[in-house]
Structures are given as C-alpha cells and as structure tokens.
Amino acid sequence: MATSEEIEKYCRNCVSRDFVNGKGLVCKRTGELPTFEEECDSFEQDKELERLAPPKPEDFPVSMTEEEMLAEENLPKGILCAVVACIVGAVAWGLISVFTGRQIGFMPIAIGFMVGFAMRQGKGIRPIFGIIGAALSLVSCILGDFLSIIGYISQDYEMGYFQVLAGVD
DSSP: OOOHHHHHHHHTTBTTEEEETTTEEEETTTSSOOOOSSOOTTOOBOHHHHHHSOOOGGGSOOOOOHHHHHHHOOHHHHHHHHHHHHHHHHHHHHHHHHHHTSOOTTHHHHHHHHHHHHHGGGOOOSHHHHHHHHHHHHHHHHHHHHHHHHHHHHHHTTOOHHHHHHTOO
C-alpha cells in the first residue's frame, strides 16, 4: 500500500489534480482525496507540467575528467585569439575615444571581457590561461589609451595619424 506522500507525489503529475483548501490535493473527477492503492485507473500524465519541469541530470552530457580537459587545452590557440582581441580592443578604444572626445569608463571592462572570452578558445583550465589573459587585457588597455592620445595629438596639430605615430620616441 502506498503512503499518502507517495500518492500525493503520483497525483501531482496528473491532469485531473486539483487543490481544495482544507482538504489538500484532490481528484477533479471525484472531488475527493485519492483512494487508490498503487496506481490510479484514470491517471493521465500532465504534458505541460513535464515541459515546464527543470532538466534532469541525465539530460546533460557526461562531464569530462580533469585529464580529458587538460588534454584538450591549447595554450597557443588561446594566446593567438587573445592577442587578436587585444589589438581589436585597443584600436576600438582609440577610435571611440578620439571620435567621441571622451575616455569612456567601461572600455577597460569591455576589453577585459573580450580578451578573456577570446582566451577561452584555448579551453584552458590551468591558472596560466587567466594570468596571460589578464596581462593581455592590461596591455590592450595601455595600448588603447596610447592610441587615443596619438589620435588627440593628430587632431590638435592637424597632422596625419601615422605621421604623429612615427614621431613618437
């Protein structure tokens, strides 16, 4: 014989369930508390409830072991992607700063996010990936600030950008 908790758990998945104050979970068909022993003859699975249910652990792929993750690491690929993001971020910082005439405060955050995301392409789990990503983010911020200063100078002195860049010692 099923306990009242087991019966309630069973009935929660039925389309004929209802809740009545003072009684609790009842059957819509009879208007009474469930009285079956093991299974209800009129049970009908609630598909909407099943669709809204959170995913089960078996719905996710099996996680990888640390050895498998280490085998998939690719530091050169991560560094290459992060260097490209570093350069793109620095150029974007310079262009945005020169065209708007302001240093926007969220640019370092955006560059850090972009370089970090690019570094993840190397699928690294060791700390060196984070250290290199942070260093490249810093380099990108410094380079972006430098490029924006060159842009300001070229505007102020009405010189070409590359002419000013070539004159930097």
